[in-house]
Amino acid sequence: MLGHVDHGKTSLLDKIRGSTVIEGEAGAITQHIGATAVPLDVVGEVAGSLVDPTEFDLPGLLFIDTPGHHSFTTLRSRGGALADIAILVVDVNDGFQPQTEEAIKILADSETPFVVAANKVDTIPGWQVTEDAPIQQTLEAQSDRVEQQFNEKLYEIIGELSDAGFTSDFYWRVQDFRSNVGVVPVSAMTGEGIPDLLAVLMGLAQRYMKEDMEIDVTGPGAGTVLEVKEERGFGTTLDVILYDGTVRADDTVVVGGVNGPIVTDVRALLKPRPLAEIRTESRFEKVDEIAAAAGVKIAAPDLDDAIAGAPVRVVRNRDLDDVIADVQAELAEVAVDTGEEG
Numbered sequence: 599m600l601g602h603v604d605h606g607k608t609s610l611l612d613k614i615r616g617s618t619v620i621e622g623e624a625g626a627i628t629q630h631i632g633a634t635a636v637p638l639d640v641v642g643e644v645a646g647s648l649v650d651p652t653e654f655d656l657p658g659l660l661f662i663d664t665p666g667h668h669s670f671t672t673l674r675s676r677g678g679a680l681a682d683i684a685i686l687v688v689d690v691n692d693g694f695q696p697q698t699e700e701a702i703k704i705l706a707d708s709e710t711p712f713v714v715a716a717n718k719v720d721t722i723p724g725w726q727v728t729e730d731a732p733i734q735q736t737l738e739a740q741s742d743r744v745e746q747q748f749n750e751k752l753y754e755i756i757g758e759l760s761d762a763g764f765t766s767d768f769y770w771r772v773q774d775f776r777s778n779v780g781v782v783p784v785s786a787m788t789g790e791g792i793p794d795l796l797a798v799l800m801g802l803a804q805r806y807m808k809e810d811m812e813i814d815v816t817g818p819g820a821g822t823v824l825e826v827k828e829e830r831g832f833g834t835t836l837d838v839i840l841y842d843g844t845v846r847a848d849d850t851v852v853v854g855g856v857n858g859p860i861v862t863d864v865r866a867l868l869k870p871r872p873l874a875e876i877r878t879e880s881r882f883e884k885v886d887e888i889a890a891a892a893g894v895k896i897a898a899p900d901l902d903d904a905i906a907g908a909p910v911r912v913v914r915n916r917d918l919d920d921v922i923a924d925v926q927a928e929l930a931e932v933a934v935d936t937g938e939e940g
């Protein structure tokens with residue numbers, strides 16, 4: 599999720615989380631460390647007629663809690679962007695702002711497929727709210743005057759995208775999402791358009807999956823550090839997005855650090871404990887193994903020098919020196935990025 603400050607990135611993530619909690623079976627969505635997993639059947643429920651789960655061979659969507667575009671640039675996986683797909687959030691009243699322009703540039707440079715969430719449609723004067731409705735349905739409830747304003751605002755964004763070098767259109771008119779950016783009108787406040795957003799994301803994922811999104815869910819894990827955090831009872835820990843393979847509680851891992859790769863043994867693998875159980879116990883639950891794609895907290899010795907954005911690799915049956923060399927090579931890239939951003 600990228601976009602200018604206050605355009606609604608946090609609200610949109612919260613809304614997606616909220617609606618999937620309500621619509622889904624209990625426990626169907628899982629809160630990860632630094633991410634939220636929305637399984638396919640829950641996407642199907644939220645998106646209603648817009649998504650037929652039987653048409654997809656994906657497990658669902660994993661939303662990464664990237665609070666800003668700054669972290670987006672440093673969050674990489676093997677040279678590419680960590681996220682397979684991005685959502686560029688644009689406030690329909692504000693249009694493109696400096697951070698929107700920066701975000702577009704990042705997306706273009708990293709060749710990350712993206713959709714535009716044209717947010718806050720509910721603020722159009724006279725807007726009639728149909729909570730959590732698909733956008734076509736809510737548009738039917740609007741007066742001609744509101745619909746005209748809606749179109750004007752959306753066309754402004756489409757124009758701005760064109761100035762930035764991207765052909766785009768209302769998402770329902772886009773035939774080929776490779777050459778055209780889909781614009782999805784949404785409200786993070788009312789949930790309108792959220793079904794559409796999930797449907798478009800699923801469509802994109804399915805399309806790109808065939809080529810370069812294949813995830814290995816059995817081999818030694820590969821991930822990216824979201825944050826380095828002190829955690830009571832565990833010392834310094836890593837919040838990691840695991841994008842390939844598995845990590846186990848008895849693995850040796852190599853992590854990028856300030857002074858080069860750190861080799862350490864996992865002490866504990868942690869995921870958030872369900873809310874209901876937090877009061878009596880630690881916020882975290884220990885697990886033996888976690889498979890991509892997932893967010894996980896890794897507790898291990900010697901993590902003080904680890905850096906956000908750095909690669910994490912599980913060694914397991916591979917040669918330790920090879921793994922260290924891999925991490926070293928990727929670390930060079932992260933360092934260059936950080937330098938450029940000052």
Ligand code: GDP
Nearest residue numbers: 602603604605606607608609717718785786787
């Ligand atoms: P971020 O800085 O991009 O994460 O933006 P936030 O999610 O914090 O949103 C900024 C402000 O806009 C907050 O006051 C939100 O309540 C408000 N906001 C976000 N989305 C919507 C929306 O769809 N409709 C309305 N009316 N307000 C919104």
